[in-house]
Amino acid sequence: MSETGRTNIVVMWTVGPDEVAEGDRIFASHAEFMTGHPREGEEALLSYEISKGPELSDPVDPNSSPTGNTIFVLHEIYQGPAGVPEHWRLAIQDWVDLPAFMEWSKRNKVSTLHDGVVVQSLW
Template sequence: MSHKGKIQLTLFFVAPPDQVAEGDRLFRSHGPWMEATHHREGDKALLSYNVSKAPELSNSMDPNSAPTGNTCFILSEIYETGAGVADHFQMAESSWQDFPALVKWMEKCTVTGLPAAPIINSLW
């Protein structure tokens, strides 16, 4: 299913070694909360949710390069419209018990990403 024109939230967290266990814990909590709270239909629908995790590499374009010792967590969520992203952030602050812990964890990691980017290319 193509997601062209939908809205993607993508965050990339680089966690130092002493923060990996907390990242694991947070995402173990995040997935079930997302499943229990997010819309599956309408303009706020969550269409896709993925969290991936891998060692940070010294050369991000070379899968055989040496790991840095840090760990990358990649969060990708796709919503029908921007209303879903806005709803997501409102719900996270008001109902996800680990939201304050996520904010504290992010302060200890390097974080990049975009909260709401229109998808310009998508296949299947």
């Protein structure tokens, strides 16, 4: 099913080797928290993924050498724009690791797309 027109959140964290274990712990907690999101209606969470892999010295050359850092990528797709503020409302209300997540994020390089719109989706 195409997700074109849906609302998404995409976040990338680039972390040093000493931050990877905390990232793993936080995202395990986050995945558990995300199971409480609505699955129907305008606020519905349609898709949730966390990816992780090595940062490369040349980001557009898959054969370049790794830097030693790790990149975590979060990708959430919601039925519509109401899903993003509902996500944050639930996080503030229910996610016990939100303070740890915010502190970990401050210590690392983060790039964020909040309230994005999917403009191309094949399936």
